[in-house]
Amino acid sequence: MTTASAPSHAWIAGTREMQLAVGFATGQVIAISAEKPIAVLPWLATVVERLNDVGRLKPGWDGEAASSPTREAALASLRALFEVMWQDSPAPAIIPMYDGGLQLEWHGQGLDVELSVAPAGDRHVWIAEASGGEIDDEFRSVVEDLRKHLGALGRV
Amino acid sequence: MTVSDDATINDQDLLYRRIHPKQLAEDIDGSPRLSSAAFKPNQQDELTLSAYLLTALAQIPANPSDCALPGAGHTLAELGVGDVRCLGLGVVRDPVTRAEVPNPCDPAHALITGFIATRKAVERQARALAAQARWPCV
Numbered sequence: 001m002t003t004a005s006a007p008s009h010a011w012i013a014g015t016r017e018m019q020l021a022v023g024f025a026t027g028q029v030i031a032i033s034a035e036k037p038i039a040v041l042p043w044l045a046t047v048v049e050r051l052n053d054v055g056r057l058k059p060g061w062d063g064e065a066a067s068s069p070t071r072e073a074a075l076a077s078l079r080a081l082f083e084v085m086w087q088d089s090p091a092p093a094i095i096p097m098y099d100g101g102l103q104l105e106w107h108g109q110g111l112d113v114e115l116s117v118a119p120a121g122d123r124h125v126w127i128a129e130a131s132g133g134e135i136d137d138e139f140r141s142v143v144e145d146l147r148k149h150l151g152a153l154g155r156v
Numbered sequence: 157m158t159v160s161d162d163a164t165i166n167d168q169d170l171l172y173r174r175i176h177p178k179q180l181a182e183d184i185d186g187s188p189r190l191s192s193a194a195f196k197p198n199q200q201d202e203l204t205l206s207a208y209l210l211t212a213l214a215q216i217p218a219n220p221s222d223c224a225l226p227g228a229g230h231t232l233a234e235l236g237v238g239d240v241r242c243l244g245l246g247v248v249r250d251p252v253t254r255a256e257v258p259n260p261c262d263p264a265h266a267l268i269t270g271f272i273a274t275r276k277a278v279e280r281q282a283r284a285l286a287a288q289a290r291w292p293c294v
Contacts, residue, residue: 095181107183
């Protein structure tokens with residue numbers, strides 16, 4: 001994954017890679033050279049579309065004092081997804097937070113998963129399992145739990 | 157910790173919080189649901205959440221539906237004051253007097269107070285509020 005002031009969705013000439021871009025209200029851009037084409041990672045196009053949707057929110061988007069989502073939060077979200085998503089995992093809902101962070105959510109099959117990403121990119125995870133178990137910890141500590149649950153959601 | 161709470165506001169009173177359309181999540185079956193992110197206070201707002209108090213709206217008089225900003229696609233979530241207090245939070249009146257963009261409901265503005273200033277605690281309280289809220293309610 002690279003970052004640059006660049007393009008929109010397009011194939012990279014002479015390669016089999018797809019380049020996608022997420023834009024922000026500040027004019028910043030995250031460019032993603034996907035190692036696997038979108039056809040292989042169906043969730044990726046949806047995630048990029050959703051990040052573009054919230055990334056361009058301007059300060060005060062809530063009608064009050066909310067900050068625009070930060071590029072750092074989007075970048076940390078993408079990095080987390082590339083680490084924990086399976087090919088057939090469902091794309092998360094991507095919710096802007098008032099402080100410029102993002103919250104990624106999956107709900108279904110009695111499972112609730114929230115990945116909250118602070119404006120500077122710090123990541124925390126909350127999982128409420130169908131069995132009643134609950135996990136609330138830093139992303140790095142629960143990567144395997146996330147992979148397990150997002151894999152199971154993908155097989156629904 | 158002492159939670160700011162106005163005892164003149166009855167437990168039976170109702171609060172209405174504006175929900176921005178971008179703060180709706182969805183189940184994997186596509187059905188919409190409130191995100192707890194809509195109930196996480198902004199640190200800049202000193203860990204409080206804006207809402208509108210039904211009894212104060214009635215005095216204006218205004219309807220809860222008047223609280224939504226025109227054209228913004230907001231929906232409203234309804235919370236019982238007693239339910240909010242059961243979560244260890246408080247409710248105080250906070251009429252807005254000099255808004256940049258005045259809203260007819262400004263005199264009925266209130267704040268949900270008492271969020272605990274740790275990430276885990278704030279997120280737990282926000283999830284509890286989202287679970288208690290009736291949405292969409294108007």
